[in-house]
Amino acid sequence: MVRIVTDSTSDIPEDLAKELDIQIVPLRVIFGEEVLLDRIDISSDAFFERLKSSPTLPTTSQPPPADFLKVFEEAIREGDEVVCIVISSDLSGTYESAIRAKETLGDVPITVIDSRITSMGLGLAVEEAARMAKAGATRQEIAQRIEKLLPKISVLFVVDTLEYLQKGGRIGGAQALVGTLLRIKPLLTLRGGRVDLLERVRTRRKAIDRMIEIAAQRAQAAGCPHRVGVLHAQAPNEAEYIAQQARERLDCEHLLLSQIGPVLGTHVGPGTVGIAMMPMLPEEG
Incomplete structure (x- = not known):
């Protein structure tokens, strides 16, 4: 086995x-001297509630x-x-x-x-x-x-603010946007193992719609069914919207919807939404 x-x-x-x-x-999320096991000692909902009142940003390990x-x-x-x-x-x-x-x-x-x-x-x-x-x-x-x-797996996501990625040291290629207009909502991806900027979009809704559009284009280009994951940090309504669009526009073999956990939540912050796609390539005999 x-x-x-x-x-x-x-x-x-x-x-x-x-x-x-x-x-x-x-992994661990650390508030001051308190070390908590991710999703065991603290749930996603409890983490984001605590984050709102925490005077300092937690760290992770x-x-x-x-x-x-x-x-x-x-x-x-x-x-x-x-x-x-x-x-x-x-x-x-x-x-x-x-x-x-x-x-x-x-x-x-x-x-x-x-x-x-x-x-x-x-x-x-x-x-x-x-x-x-x-x-x-x-x-x-x-x-x-x-x-x-x-x-071949794509991960696309929209953060509400770059503050958490920057403070947590995981900002990667999105560093170029720091200090630009607050209205900019970056569409981000994982590339080469790091966070990278995919596109600059003016509003949050446009960023989400553009994320879905890119996902649909990639799925069509792959020419095979996909398994899809929709992720969010305290944004359930937007996550449901993304899931609905994914079912309609992607060749979905199945779809999972999940809330981002405390450790990743430390680095992306509340309001983050995203989509992950994995092509179901035929198994080689």
Whole structure:
């Protein structure tokens, strides 16, 4: 049996993670001296409520290697193999923690993959890996397919303000917009493992509509069905609108809707909405 492991920035809905036996290692969100496990010690709703009244912006931290080691040791002890898929190494030290845990165990059947993405883009890849594991695929087959799919996953998002990305040090290529007109609503993407500016748009609604338009264009160009994830940070109505548009305009094999967790919420802030798309390429026989 192959166990699928990921981290809490994958934004996988809790019920889906349970259904597919996905093991999630939490990152940390830190308010002053208080360290909280992402989605375990604090929920998304509780986090964003606390963020409103916090005098300073919280910080985040990757899981220590010991957290991955515990999960890996349990799998190996029970005779299982592991495919571990985590947030981009350019956005977090989580990949390094997982690698160190694997190295501690020596020559073991564990594959650790740097996804180069995060949020529901990562979540969609992890879901595919878990479905393959349930169907009896080998560790090598799962890793090969996921490595093929990851570069083809699109993650597009609109933030309400660049303040959180800038203060959290994750602003990447969007740095060029800092100090420009407040009315600018940047349409952002993940490119090369980092946050990057895709387009400048004048209003929030236009940015969201443009995001959907680009997603539809990419889906059409791919010429195959997609799995889609819609993500939001306390913007459920806009998320429902994006989901409705995705169902109508994209060839959706299925769609997941999820709220962004505390760790990613620290860096993008409330009001963020986005869409992730993964083409369902035919499996090679």
